[in-house]
Amino acid sequence: MVASPFGSTTRYDGSPRPASRFGGLHGGIDLTLDEGTPLLAIASGTIVSVGIGGQAEGNYVWLQHAPTDTGLRFWVYSKYQHLLEAPRHVVGAKVQVGHVVGLSGKTGTTGGHYGARGYPHLHLTTVAGRSGQYERQGSRIIAEAARIFDPVAMYVRGLNDLDDIDRLSDDRRTVPIPYLAEDGSIRPTGSLVIWPVSCKSR
Ligand SMILES: [Zn+2]
Numbered sequence: 741m742v743a744s745p746f747g748s749t750t751r752y753d754g755s756p757r758p759a760s761r762f763g764g765l766h767g768g769i770d771l772t773l774d775e776g777t778p779l780l781a782i783a784s785g786t787i788v789s790v791g792i793g794g795q796a797e798g799n800y801v802w803l804q805h806a807p808t809d810t811g812l813r814f815w816v817y818s819k820y821q822h823l824l825e826a827p828r829h830v831v832g833a834k835v836q837v838g839h840v841v842g843l844s845g846k847t848g849t850t851g852g853h854y855g856a857r858g859y860p861h862l863h864l865t866t867v868a869g870r871s872g873q874y875e876r877q878g879s880r881i882i883a884e885a886a887r888i889f890d891p892v893a894m895y896v897r898g899l900n901d902l903d904d905i906d907r908l909s910d911d912r913r914t915v916p917i918p919y920l921a922e923d924g925s926i927r928p929t930g931s932l933v934i935w936p937v938s939c940k941s942r
Pocket residue numbers: 744766768769770862863864
């Protein structure tokens with residue numbers, strides 16, 4: 741389901757990423773989605789930035805998640821990109837886990853590598869921070885002691901800090917991912933962190 745994972749040197753179509761951005765490494769995960777797919781808050785939080793980005797960025801929303809929102813020991817800032825429409829959220833508004841933060845689109849992807857048709861997908865970035873302190877710099881969020889990390893690590897329980905990710909034993913590198921089911925319920929019930937798009941239950 742992840743078309744281009746975190747740290748990947750290639751795009752979903754196998755083409756190499758330009759070395760000028762993040763040393764050619766992917767700074768998030770890409771999910772290939774039909775345009776208009778509802779994108780869900782991966783955890784409860786606060787809208788901290790919205791905007792209309794340019795090429796390679798597209799329309800975006802940044803959320804801030806406190807440790808109590810995620811069960812993680814650090815603060816998380818999540819960025820949803822390439823949204824179909826210009827976000828209308830008010831900065832400072834609260835969102836609940838599973839609520840729609842935007843619709844997937846392809847803004848910022850047309851006219852470049854992907855040509856006139858673009859590439860409809862969600863690019864999701866997660867940044868860990870030491871605190872709720874952050875600065876907005878254009879479309880960036882600069883958190884205290886900020887560190888970009890693989891969004892899939894959000895679903896690993898019991899992490900003390902991001903260095904734990906590197907130390908995970910093999911049996912902990914496969915994680916069940918909670919999700920919003922078609923009936924609107926979160927499975928398993930009570931999960932704080934979910935997948936950014938709804939899934940069919942088996
Ligand atoms: Zn991406």
